[in-house]
Amino acid sequence: MPKHTILRRHVLATAAAVAAAVALPGVVCAQAPIVIKFSHVVAANTPKGQGALRFKEAAERILPGKVQVQVFPSSSLFGDAKELEALLLGDVQFIAPSLSKFDRYTKKIQIFDLPFLFDDIDAVDRFQSSAAGQSLLTSMKNRGLLGLGYWHNGMKQLSTNKDKLTRPEDVKGLKFRIQASDVLEAQFRGLNANPQKMAFAEVYQALQTGVVDGQENTWSNTYSQKFHEVQKTIAETNHGVIDYMVVTNAKWWDGLPADIRKGLTEAMKEATQHSNKLADELNEADRKKIEAAGKAKIQKLAKEDVAAWRKSMEPVWKKFEGDIGRDLIDAALKSNK
Numbered sequence: 016m017p018k019h020t021i022l023r024r025h026v027l028a029t030a031a032a033v034a035a036a037v038a039l040p041g042v043v044c045a046q047a048p049i050v051i052k053f054s055h056v057v058a059a060n061t062p063k064g065q066g067a068l069r070f071k072e073a074a075e076r077i078l079p080g081k082v083q084v085q086v087f088p089s090s091s092l093f094g095d096a097k098e099l100e101a102l103l104l105g106d107v108q109f110i111a112p113s114l115s116k117f118d119r120y121t122k123k124i125q126i127f128d129l130p131f132l133f134d135d136i137d138a139v140d141r142f143q144s145s146a147a148g149q150s151l152l153t154s155m156k157n158r159g160l161l162g163l164g165y166w167h168n169g170m171k172q173l174s175t176n177k178d179k180l181t182r183p184e185d186v187k188g189l190k191f192r193i194q195a196s197d198v199l200e201a202q203f204r205g206l207n208a209n210p211q212k213m214a215f216a217e218v219y220q221a222l223q224t225g226v227v228d229g230q231e232n233t234w235s236n237t238y239s240q241k242f243h244e245v246q247k248t249i250a251e252t253n254h255g256v257i258d259y260m261v262v263t264n265a266k267w268w269d270g271l272p273a274d275i276r277k278g279l280t281e282a283m284k285e286a287t288q289h290s291n292k293l294a295d296e297l298n299e300a301d302r303k304k305i306e307a308a309g310k311a312k313i314q315k316l317a318k319e320d321v322a323a324w325r326k327s328m329e330p331v332w333k334k335f336e337g338d339i340g341r342d343l344i345d346a347a348l349k350s351n352k
Protein backbone atom coordinates (compact mmCIF):
# COMPACT_ATOMS: atom_id res chain seq x y z
CA MET A 16 0.00 0.00 0.00
CA PRO A 17 1.41 3.42 -0.91
CA LYS A 18 2.62 5.40 2.05
CA HIS A 19 0.24 8.33 1.53
CA THR A 20 -2.76 5.93 1.55
CA ILE A 21 -1.66 4.48 4.87
CA LEU A 22 -1.28 7.99 6.22
CA ARG A 23 -4.73 9.00 4.95
CA ARG A 24 -6.33 5.93 6.56
CA HIS A 25 -4.57 6.68 9.80
CA VAL A 26 -5.74 10.28 9.76
CA LEU A 27 -9.34 9.20 9.02
CA ALA A 28 -9.29 6.55 11.73
CA THR A 29 -7.94 9.04 14.26
CA ALA A 30 -10.55 11.59 13.25
CA ALA A 31 -13.31 8.98 13.66
CA ALA A 32 -11.99 7.98 17.08
CA VAL A 33 -11.85 11.61 18.19
CA ALA A 34 -15.38 12.22 16.89
CA ALA A 35 -16.65 9.15 18.77
CA ALA A 36 -14.88 10.21 21.93
CA VAL A 37 -16.40 13.67 21.68
CA ALA A 38 -19.85 12.41 20.70
CA LEU A 39 -20.05 9.69 23.33
CA PRO A 40 -20.26 11.87 26.44
CA GLY A 41 -22.87 13.96 24.61
CA VAL A 42 -24.98 10.88 24.00
CA VAL A 43 -24.62 9.73 27.61
CA CYS A 44 -25.56 13.22 28.88
CA ALA A 45 -28.67 13.42 26.73
CA GLN A 46 -29.87 10.14 28.20
CA ALA A 47 -29.04 10.83 31.83
CA PRO A 48 -32.21 11.88 33.67
CA ILE A 49 -32.44 15.34 35.17
CA VAL A 50 -32.22 14.87 38.93
CA ILE A 51 -34.82 16.94 40.77
CA LYS A 52 -34.66 17.28 44.54
CA PHE A 53 -37.87 18.02 46.47
CA SER A 54 -37.22 18.88 50.10
CA HIS A 55 -39.82 19.47 52.81
CA VAL A 56 -40.11 19.57 56.59
CA VAL A 57 -43.11 17.38 57.44
CA ALA A 58 -43.58 13.62 57.73
CA ALA A 59 -44.43 11.48 54.70
CA ASN A 60 -47.92 10.63 56.05
CA THR A 61 -49.19 14.21 55.82
CA PRO A 62 -50.91 16.07 52.96
CA LYS A 63 -47.63 17.68 51.83
CA GLY A 64 -45.66 14.45 52.29
CA GLN A 65 -48.17 12.59 50.14
CA GLY A 66 -48.26 15.36 47.54
CA ALA A 67 -44.49 15.24 47.13
CA LEU A 68 -44.55 11.46 46.69
CA ARG A 69 -47.34 11.69 44.10
CA PHE A 70 -45.36 14.39 42.25
CA LYS A 71 -42.36 12.04 42.04
CA GLU A 72 -44.50 9.14 40.82
CA ALA A 73 -46.34 11.27 38.22
CA ALA A 74 -43.23 13.09 36.94
CA GLU A 75 -41.30 9.84 36.44
CA ARG A 76 -44.34 8.25 34.72
CA ILE A 77 -44.99 11.22 32.42
CA LEU A 78 -41.30 11.76 31.60
CA PRO A 79 -39.86 8.21 31.68
CA GLY A 80 -36.08 8.17 31.82
CA LYS A 81 -35.97 11.95 31.53
CA VAL A 82 -36.33 12.97 35.14
CA GLN A 83 -35.55 11.42 38.49
CA VAL A 84 -37.29 13.00 41.47
CA GLN A 85 -35.78 12.56 44.93
CA VAL A 86 -38.04 13.45 47.86
CA PHE A 87 -36.50 14.41 51.22
CA PRO A 88 -39.13 14.61 54.02
CA SER A 89 -38.85 15.69 57.68
CA SER A 90 -36.15 18.36 57.19
CA SER A 91 -33.72 15.55 56.23
CA LEU A 92 -32.09 17.66 53.50
CA PHE A 93 -32.98 21.24 54.44
CA GLY A 94 -35.06 22.57 57.34
CA ASP A 95 -37.04 25.80 57.58
CA ALA A 96 -34.01 27.98 58.10
CA LYS A 97 -32.23 26.92 54.92
CA GLU A 98 -34.67 25.64 52.34
CA LEU A 99 -35.48 28.92 50.59
CA GLU A 100 -31.81 29.89 50.30
CA ALA A 101 -30.97 26.37 49.09
CA LEU A 102 -33.61 26.70 46.37
CA LEU A 103 -32.16 30.01 45.21
CA LEU A 104 -28.66 28.52 45.21
CA GLY A 105 -29.84 25.56 43.10
CA ASP A 106 -29.14 22.94 45.78
CA VAL A 107 -32.76 21.80 45.62
CA GLN A 108 -35.34 22.31 42.84
CA PHE A 109 -38.71 22.10 44.63
CA ILE A 110 -39.82 23.04 48.12
CA ALA A 111 -43.29 23.73 49.55
CA PRO A 112 -42.98 26.04 52.55
CA SER A 113 -46.01 27.02 54.54
CA LEU A 114 -47.46 30.33 53.32
CA SER A 115 -46.35 31.82 56.64
CA LYS A 116 -42.68 31.52 55.68
CA PHE A 117 -42.44 33.88 52.70
CA ASP A 118 -42.57 37.27 54.36
CA ARG A 119 -38.91 38.02 53.60
CA TYR A 120 -39.77 37.70 49.89
CA THR A 121 -43.17 39.35 49.65
CA LYS A 122 -45.44 41.09 52.11
CA LYS A 123 -48.56 40.18 50.10
CA ILE A 124 -48.53 36.50 51.07
CA GLN A 125 -48.87 37.59 54.70
CA ILE A 126 -52.57 37.68 53.92
CA PHE A 127 -52.83 33.97 54.67
CA ASP A 128 -51.74 34.56 58.28
CA LEU A 129 -54.42 37.11 59.16
CA PRO A 130 -56.34 35.40 61.99
CA PHE A 131 -59.98 34.50 61.35
CA LEU A 132 -59.83 35.78 57.76
CA PHE A 133 -61.03 32.54 56.18
CA ASP A 134 -64.08 30.67 57.48
CA ASP A 135 -62.72 27.28 56.44
CA ILE A 136 -60.40 25.50 54.02
CA ASP A 137 -62.98 25.71 51.20
CA ALA A 138 -62.84 29.49 51.45
CA VAL A 139 -59.04 29.32 51.34
CA ASP A 140 -59.32 27.17 48.22
CA ARG A 141 -61.69 29.63 46.53
CA PHE A 142 -59.32 32.51 47.23
CA GLN A 143 -56.27 30.58 45.99
CA SER A 144 -58.11 29.73 42.77
CA SER A 145 -59.24 33.33 42.17
CA ALA A 146 -57.32 35.75 39.94
CA ALA A 147 -56.00 37.53 43.05
CA GLY A 148 -54.81 34.27 44.60
CA GLN A 149 -53.21 33.05 41.38
CA SER A 150 -51.37 36.34 40.93
CA LEU A 151 -49.45 35.65 44.15
CA LEU A 152 -47.80 32.62 42.52
CA THR A 153 -45.72 34.89 40.30
CA SER A 154 -45.34 37.73 42.81
CA MET A 155 -41.84 36.63 43.88
CA LYS A 156 -40.39 36.05 40.40
CA ASN A 157 -38.23 39.17 40.75
CA ARG A 158 -36.69 37.48 43.82
CA GLY A 159 -36.02 34.28 41.86
CA LEU A 160 -38.97 32.26 43.21
CA LEU A 161 -41.78 30.90 41.07
CA GLY A 162 -44.93 29.39 42.60
CA LEU A 163 -46.35 26.40 40.74
CA GLY A 164 -49.40 25.78 42.90
CA TYR A 165 -51.01 25.79 46.31
CA TRP A 166 -51.28 22.69 48.46
CA HIS A 167 -53.62 22.45 51.42
CA ASN A 168 -52.95 21.29 54.90
CA GLY A 169 -55.74 22.70 57.04
CA MET A 170 -56.98 25.00 59.75
CA LYS A 171 -54.87 25.69 62.83
CA GLN A 172 -55.73 24.75 66.39
CA LEU A 173 -54.10 26.17 69.49
CA SER A 174 -52.41 23.94 72.07
CA THR A 175 -50.74 24.47 75.45
CA ASN A 176 -49.36 22.54 78.41
CA LYS A 177 -52.15 23.99 80.62
CA ASP A 178 -55.52 22.51 81.58
CA LYS A 179 -57.54 25.58 80.75
CA LEU A 180 -57.67 26.89 77.21
CA THR A 181 -61.03 28.36 76.37
CA ARG A 182 -60.56 32.14 76.44
CA PRO A 183 -57.82 34.52 75.26
CA GLU A 184 -56.99 35.30 78.92
CA ASP A 185 -55.82 31.69 79.32
CA VAL A 186 -52.70 32.26 77.21
CA LYS A 187 -51.59 35.47 78.90
CA GLY A 188 -47.86 35.28 79.66
CA LEU A 189 -47.40 31.88 77.97
CA LYS A 190 -44.60 31.20 75.50
CA PHE A 191 -45.66 30.04 72.04
CA ARG A 192 -43.64 28.60 69.22
CA ILE A 193 -44.52 30.32 65.96
CA GLN A 194 -43.46 29.94 62.34
CA ALA A 195 -41.17 32.66 60.96
CA SER A 196 -43.96 35.19 60.40
CA ASP A 197 -44.32 38.76 61.64
CA VAL A 198 -48.12 38.47 61.48
CA LEU A 199 -48.11 35.48 63.80
CA GLU A 200 -45.76 37.31 66.11
CA ALA A 201 -48.20 40.22 66.30
CA GLN A 202 -51.12 37.81 66.78
CA PHE A 203 -49.57 36.35 69.94
CA ARG A 204 -48.39 39.72 71.25
CA GLY A 205 -51.99 40.88 70.89
CA LEU A 206 -52.95 38.02 73.21
CA ASN A 207 -50.32 39.17 75.73
CA ALA A 208 -48.38 35.97 75.12
CA ASN A 209 -44.70 35.57 74.16
CA PRO A 210 -44.13 34.29 70.64
CA GLN A 211 -40.87 32.64 69.64
CA LYS A 212 -39.97 31.96 65.99
CA MET A 213 -38.65 28.43 65.66
CA ALA A 214 -38.00 25.86 62.93
CA PHE A 215 -40.56 23.08 62.68
CA ALA A 216 -38.00 20.34 63.39
CA GLU A 217 -37.30 21.85 66.83
CA VAL A 218 -40.86 22.17 68.08
CA TYR A 219 -41.39 18.77 69.69
CA GLN A 220 -38.34 19.10 71.88
CA ALA A 221 -39.14 22.70 72.77
CA LEU A 222 -42.59 21.62 73.93
CA GLN A 223 -41.27 18.60 75.75
CA THR A 224 -38.63 20.51 77.68
CA GLY A 225 -40.85 23.50 78.40
CA VAL A 226 -38.81 25.97 76.33
CA VAL A 227 -42.26 26.95 75.04
CA ASP A 228 -45.69 26.27 76.56
CA GLY A 229 -47.69 25.96 73.39
CA GLN A 230 -47.99 26.16 69.63
CA GLU A 231 -50.55 26.39 66.83
CA ASN A 232 -50.86 23.80 64.10
CA THR A 233 -53.10 21.51 62.08
CA TRP A 234 -54.32 18.13 63.35
CA SER A 235 -52.08 16.42 60.82
CA ASN A 236 -48.89 18.16 61.91
CA THR A 237 -49.81 17.81 65.58
CA TYR A 238 -50.37 14.07 65.28
CA SER A 239 -47.44 13.26 62.98
CA GLN A 240 -45.02 15.20 65.22
CA LYS A 241 -46.56 13.81 68.43
CA PHE A 242 -47.16 17.32 69.81
CA HIS A 243 -50.31 16.00 71.51
CA GLU A 244 -48.10 13.79 73.70
CA VAL A 245 -46.38 16.83 75.20
CA GLN A 246 -49.37 19.18 75.42
CA LYS A 247 -52.32 19.10 77.81
CA THR A 248 -55.03 20.88 75.85
CA ILE A 249 -55.79 21.54 72.20
CA ALA A 250 -58.51 24.15 71.66
CA GLU A 251 -60.51 23.85 68.45
CA THR A 252 -60.06 27.46 67.45
CA ASN A 253 -59.70 27.07 63.64
CA HIS A 254 -58.27 30.58 63.84
CA GLY A 255 -55.95 30.41 60.86
CA VAL A 256 -54.62 28.24 58.10
CA ILE A 257 -51.48 26.28 57.27
CA ASP A 258 -51.27 25.83 53.52
CA TYR A 259 -48.32 25.71 51.15
CA MET A 260 -46.96 27.21 47.98
CA VAL A 261 -44.90 24.80 45.92
CA VAL A 262 -42.03 26.92 44.64
CA THR A 263 -39.17 26.37 42.26
CA ASN A 264 -36.13 28.37 41.22
CA ALA A 265 -37.48 30.62 38.43
CA LYS A 266 -34.22 30.65 36.47
CA TRP A 267 -33.82 26.87 36.61
CA TRP A 268 -37.44 26.40 35.56
CA ASP A 269 -37.18 28.81 32.62
CA GLY A 270 -34.00 27.05 31.48
CA LEU A 271 -35.62 23.59 31.26
CA PRO A 272 -36.41 22.10 27.82
CA ALA A 273 -40.05 22.83 26.95
CA ASP A 274 -41.13 19.17 26.99
CA ILE A 275 -39.73 18.69 30.52
CA ARG A 276 -41.44 21.84 31.78
CA LYS A 277 -44.72 20.66 30.26
CA GLY A 278 -44.42 17.20 31.82
CA LEU A 279 -43.54 18.61 35.24
CA THR A 280 -46.46 21.04 35.05
CA GLU A 281 -48.76 18.11 34.36
CA ALA A 282 -47.26 16.11 37.25
CA MET A 283 -47.66 19.11 39.56
CA LYS A 284 -51.34 19.39 38.61
CA GLU A 285 -51.89 15.75 39.44
CA ALA A 286 -50.00 16.00 42.75
CA THR A 287 -51.94 19.14 43.70
CA GLN A 288 -55.29 17.46 43.15
CA HIS A 289 -54.16 14.38 45.06
CA SER A 290 -52.77 16.29 48.04
CA ASN A 291 -55.71 18.68 48.24
CA LYS A 292 -58.20 15.83 48.14
CA LEU A 293 -56.36 14.02 50.93
CA ALA A 294 -55.85 17.02 53.23
CA ASP A 295 -59.28 17.09 54.86
CA GLU A 296 -59.37 13.32 55.23
CA LEU A 297 -55.93 13.13 56.85
CA ASN A 298 -56.65 15.99 59.24
CA GLU A 299 -59.96 14.48 60.30
CA ALA A 300 -58.38 11.04 60.79
CA ASP A 301 -55.51 12.51 62.80
CA ARG A 302 -57.92 14.48 64.97
CA LYS A 303 -59.63 11.19 65.84
CA LYS A 304 -56.29 9.50 66.57
CA ILE A 305 -55.33 12.33 68.93
CA GLU A 306 -58.68 11.96 70.68
CA ALA A 307 -58.25 8.19 70.93
CA ALA A 308 -54.68 8.52 72.26
CA GLY A 309 -56.17 10.39 75.21
CA LYS A 310 -53.00 12.35 76.00
CA ALA A 311 -54.11 15.89 75.23
CA LYS A 312 -57.69 16.96 75.84
CA ILE A 313 -59.47 18.38 72.80
CA GLN A 314 -61.31 21.48 73.95
CA LYS A 315 -64.43 22.34 71.98
CA LEU A 316 -65.29 26.02 72.11
CA ALA A 317 -68.65 27.71 72.54
CA LYS A 318 -69.62 30.38 69.99
CA GLU A 319 -68.98 33.16 72.54
CA ASP A 320 -65.49 31.79 73.22
CA VAL A 321 -64.63 31.76 69.52
CA ALA A 322 -65.96 35.32 69.29
CA ALA A 323 -63.64 36.33 72.14
CA TRP A 324 -60.58 34.84 70.37
CA ARG A 325 -61.59 36.59 67.18
CA LYS A 326 -61.94 39.92 68.97
CA SER A 327 -58.50 39.57 70.57
CA MET A 328 -56.77 38.60 67.35
CA GLU A 329 -58.45 40.76 64.74
CA PRO A 330 -56.58 44.02 65.52
CA VAL A 331 -53.65 42.38 63.69
CA TRP A 332 -55.45 43.01 60.39
CA LYS A 333 -55.12 46.80 60.72
CA LYS A 334 -51.42 46.52 61.48
CA PHE A 335 -50.67 44.64 58.24
CA GLU A 336 -53.31 46.10 55.93
CA GLY A 337 -50.86 48.61 54.46
CA ASP A 338 -48.33 45.91 53.52
CA ILE A 339 -50.87 43.42 52.20
CA GLY A 340 -53.26 45.81 50.46
CA ARG A 341 -56.93 46.37 51.22
CA ASP A 342 -57.92 45.08 47.76
CA LEU A 343 -56.34 41.70 48.45
CA ILE A 344 -58.02 41.45 51.86
CA ASP A 345 -61.38 42.26 50.25
CA ALA A 346 -60.78 39.60 47.59
CA ALA A 347 -60.05 37.06 50.34
CA LEU A 348 -63.15 38.05 52.29
CA LYS A 349 -65.28 37.47 49.19
CA SER A 350 -64.23 33.82 49.25
CA ASN A 351 -66.16 33.29 52.50
CA LYS A 352 -69.74 32.28 51.82
Ligand code: LMR
Pocket residue numbers: 056057112113168194214215232236257
Ligand atom coordinates in the same frame (compact mmCIF):
# COMPACT_ATOMS: atom_id res chain seq x y z
C1 LMR B 1 -44.86 24.62 60.79
O1 LMR B 1 -43.72 25.11 60.76
O2 LMR B 1 -45.52 24.49 61.83
C2 LMR B 1 -45.49 24.16 59.49
O3 LMR B 1 -45.35 25.16 58.55
C3 LMR B 1 -44.82 22.92 58.99
C4 LMR B 1 -45.37 22.52 57.66
O4 LMR B 1 -44.65 22.59 56.68
O5 LMR B 1 -46.55 22.14 57.63
